[in-house]
Amino acid sequence: MQRGAAASLHAALASVDQDAAGLRRALRRSRRREQLRAAALVLPLFVFLAACFVVPIGAMLSRGVIDADIARILPAVAAVLKSWDGRDLPPESAYAALIADIRAAREAGTLASAATRLNYDVPGFRTLLFSVGRQLPADLSESARDALIGIDPKWGERETWAAIRRAGGPVTDFYLLGALDLRRDADSSITGAPQEQRVFRDVLGRTLWISAMVTLICLVLGYPVAYVIAAQPPGRAGLLLFLVLLPFWTSLLVRTVAWVVLLQKEGVLNSLFLSLGLVNEPLKMIFNRFAVYVAMVHVLLPFMVLPLYSVMRSIPPSYVRAASSLGAKPFTAFWRVYVPQTLPGIGAGCLMVFIQALGYYITPALVGGADDQMISYFIAFYASKTVNWGMAAALSIMLLTATLALYAVYNRMVGVERMRLG
Amino acid sequence: MSSPEPIVRFVGIGKTYDGVARIVDNLDLDIMRGEFLTLLGPSGSGKTTTLMLLAGFETPTAGEILLEGKPLSRVPPYQRNIGMVFQNYALFPHMTIAENIGFPLSVRGVPAAEIAKRVERALDMVQLGGFGKRRPGQLSGGQQQRIAVARALVFEPKLILMDEPLGALDKQLREQMQLEIRRLHQRLGVTMAYVTHDQAEALTMSDRIAVFHRGRIEQLDTPERMYEYPTNAFVARFIGENNRLDGHLETAANGRCAIRVAATDTLIDGTLVETVGIGDAVSVSLRPERVQIRAAGHTIDAQPGCRLAGSLREIIYLGDHVRARVALTGNEEFMVKRPISEAHTLPHIGAAVEVFWTPEHCRAFAQEH
Incomplete structure (x- = not known):
């Protein structure tokens, strides 16, 4: 008798639970309908904003951090410099890779873009790059390093190579730092830009x-x-x-x-x-x-x-x-x-x-x-x-x-x- | 309760905004020290303007207001030392309750410790102790109202003005607050001038009531006298319920009079309240609770001039009393209000009935224009 009562009580409680769960489901369903309707109302403006505002501006702003030119135009030297520790001059292979890259870039007509990018970082880099292109010996009997330093002693400075490595991409903080009158030195640490360049x-x-x-x-x-x-x-x-x-x-x-x-x-x-x-x-x-x-x-x-x-x-x-x-x-x-x-x-x-x-x-x-x-x-x-x-x-x-x-x-x-x- | 000495005197006060309409028209009014005076009237009757003139937010175009014998015309509102409670409470939303109540003290340069003490006392007075840290928006309408009253009282002004302060509250809360404000007034003995359009509120709270109409005071009296002995048709109509019959004055002697009711050409007896010439149009006022009703043909104990025949149209049961609507010639909506103990003695709906009264409750006034 008592057991029967307890069982029916359990059944009643279970059905209450079930009712509550059903109620919650119904509530969720009705809320979802409202949310969908609200979403449908804002969708046209959202699409318009995304297409005409967010995407173009995002693409423009991304140029402030994306740095792909050097990796594309001078791929070999960029790859070698990735493993360079930066403490001494880069290995002979880097010099050889640079010469090969510059040759390829001259033929492809893309050297100017690379020169422009590197010139932002180190004034005079354009001249440096083009002089290599012009004075490059036809065949390299001596070491690539000696040949390059012979053309311009700047190729014997760490700073020159650090600039190429900094521009190696794919992303850079060069422009953002520049916007705050900051730059990275040869050791990759952040320093202030030279006094006359601070604006x-x-x-x-x-x-x-x-x-x-x-x-x-x-x-x-x-x-x-x-x-x-x-x-x-x-x-x-x-x-x-x-x-x-x-x-x-x-x-x-x-x-x-x-x-x-x-x-x-x-x-x-x-x-x-x-x-x-x-x-x-x-x-x-x-x-x-x-x-x-x-x-x-x-x-x-x-x-x-x-x-x-x-x-x-x-x-x-x-x-x-x-x-x-x-x-x-x-x-x-x-x-x-x-x-x-x-x-x-x-x-x-x-x-x-x-x-x-x-x-x-x-x-x-x-x-x-x-x-x-x-x-x-x-x-x-x-x-x-x-x-x-x-x-x-x-x-x-x-x-x-x-x-x-x-x-x-x-x-x-x-x-x-x-x-x-x- | 109130000593006979006036604290405020309005002497020939006039106010007009456009030079044509007189919002307040040559007003003379004395507010007695310690009394609760209500300015009662329909909207646009000039009661609120009168209050604003006293507070200093409006300037009279004629006359002078005296506060304790001193003319107020050159005293700006902030120097009048008159507490005011506004219709929407006007609690400063960016200040806490304690800062709100402390505001009149802090602008008077009272030291902070003293302010805290008096704010606490004021909060206790309106039974909201411990609410000091909250903001007005967190309080209910009734609580905000109490805070507004506490803020107007805390700097101990001699005079408090209230402009329909209970208008935004629901009925039950409003009735409760009416009694609370009345008790505060009795306890503190401060003079209060109160504006309302609610006649029940005026009757509940006031020592005296001034009924305003078209910028003038129609009658200034105690609630009881105002209700029982209105002195003109407007007050009779405005205060309480009222059955009206129109007619002409036939005879008048010693305050009693006979009126020929226009619609039925019968004569009824009444009390003549205003001076009216024989033959002039008058209206007769009969309070529903002062009229009795019997089925036609029953013997009734009333003089011939104090009864009218009609038919019972409707009985409305209201729990504590019964209302019977009787159609008379000349007034289809004649109301009779009887105590519930008489409910079972009422005739049936549709029955021919007679309504009757005693002559002193039948008051005749000059007709309103």
């Missing part, structure tokens, strides 16, 4: 500094504007926002050129100042840092005002009123109650302005001087003038890394989900 740390620092200053100026100018607009009745606020957005209706290039017209030595402003007797000689307002700040702030200000406005709009006036009724003077109420509530807007505005400023190219190129060019200028320079895609890619990686790092810091401090873009 990129300055450029990176300058890029960050200009972006930070532009962001700060935008914040100082944009905050009161957003405050005023947010306090207006909806109709007038719409009109004022339209005015703030007006610059977007003109092309960036036109706006920048307009600043050239305004700020140049014989420009509108200088003529005005001179005729008013404010200055005795024209002010230098163009092709310097001042012009870069003015033009960039003008372009980027709406990106600061919009998120600020959006956040301020959502703050009911009762907060400041409450602070005031509790005894806070106007500035205290503003500083301790209002401003903290606009922090998500400040964060979003600063992030948008700063990240966009980091990548600015046309504006500093047109209105700035030589010392006001930002990192994008050098990316463009390497990509289109010297066709050193490795260096262009490495600088791009630096820019992208700086942007992502900032984003991460912002996310940590404010939280991206609290960002309000307008």
Whole structure:
């Protein structure tokens, strides 16, 4: 009797278990349907982004770390140097392999590519390589090493061979280090680049500094504007926002050129100042840092005002009123109650302005001087003038890394989900 | 309870935003020290504006407000030392509960140790001790409301203003908070001015009620007098339930009067509340709970001028009382409210009935325009 009861209890519990398992399965099934539907909705954009954005940019950036030229053009010497310890000069076989490789490359017409790549690392390498090609003895009775050192004593230096080995691929940190004014010496340890070749740390620092200053100026100018607009009745606020957005209706290039017209030595402003007797000689307002700040702030200000406005709009006036009724003077109420509530807007505005400023190219190129060019200028320079895609890619990686790092810091401090873009 | 000395005096206060519509119209009002005064009225009646004028967030376009005898017109809100509780609580979301309550003390330069002590005391007062470290978003509506009250009280202002502070709460919580705020008021003896559009709330909480309508005070009285003796048709309609009959004044003497009900051409007796000329349009107000009902033909103990015939249309059972809807000529929706003990004596639906009352509960006013 009792045993029968226990058995039926077991059966009941088992069926409860089974029911629970069935319920979980049903839940999973219904969730999966929802997930599939969501995935189907984002798929078109995902494919578009992958095809037009992720793949090409990824391919471009990969050139900053891939180094295949030497392994392809000078395969024999690259293979020999892989097992070279780097402490003494490489073995005779390396010299022989180099001579064979150069002969083959001359016939194939690819020696110039290899020369260009090695010349990035060691200036003068092009000459070195081509002189071997020209002065190579037809038949090698003596040792290959003596023949090469006879052509140029540099073949007797470890540094020359270390450069070939460094370029042996398949991946390299040469460009990335170069973007930070670093290089590897003959012993493969990282050292600073020679003083006269150091530029990129300055450029990176300058890029960050200009972006930070532009962001700060935008914040100082944009905050009161957003405050005023947010306090207006909806109709007038719409009109004022339209005015703030007006610059977007003109092309960036036109706006920048307009600043050239305004700020140049014989420009509108200088003529005005001179005729008013404010200055005795024209002010230098163009092709310097001042012009870069003015033009960039003008372009980027709406990106600061919009998120600020959006956040301020959502703050009911009762907060400041409450602070005031509790005894806070106007500035205290503003500083301790209002401003903290606009922090998500400040964060979003600063992030948008700063990240966009980091990548600015046309504006500093047109209105700035030589010392006001930002990192994008050098990316463009390497990509289109010297066709050193490795260096262009490495600088791009630096820019992208700086942007992502900032984003991460912002996310940590404010939280991206609290960002309000307008 | 309240000493007769006024703490706040509104003298001829006017407020207009556009120079045409008078939001507050030549208002005279005294708030007595220690009293709980409710400003009651429909939306747009000027009650909230009156409160904002007192808090200093609006400036009057005419008249002067005196706080303890001193004119307030040149005193900014932060120097008025008036505590205020807002409709949406207005707790600062970026501060903890303790920082919120400590805010009025910290802007007054009270030392930190003293602030901590007083914040704790204020939290205990609203029965939320131990909540100091949380943020407003982590609290329920009722808890946020209590914190807002604690914050308005912590700097010991002489006057607390509340602008529909319970509007966002559900009914049960609202009724509980009404009693809590009332008890706080009785315990602390602080003067409170309270704005609401909910007449039940006003009746529950107040020492006195000021009924606002179109920027004016229609009546200023204790809850009991406001309910039992409304002095005009608006207040009679606005406070409590009310059966209305329209007619003309036939005779009037010694406060009593006879009204010819327009729809039936019968005369009924009533109490004349306002000064009205003979023949003028009046409306008669009868509270549902002051009216009795019997099947037609029964002997009833009422004078001829205090009864009307109709038919019983509907009986609504409400647990603690019963409501009967009677169709009279001139008012199809005449309501009678009887205690539950009389439920079984009610006639059947459809029966011919008579409703009757005593003349003092039949109040006649000049008709509203």
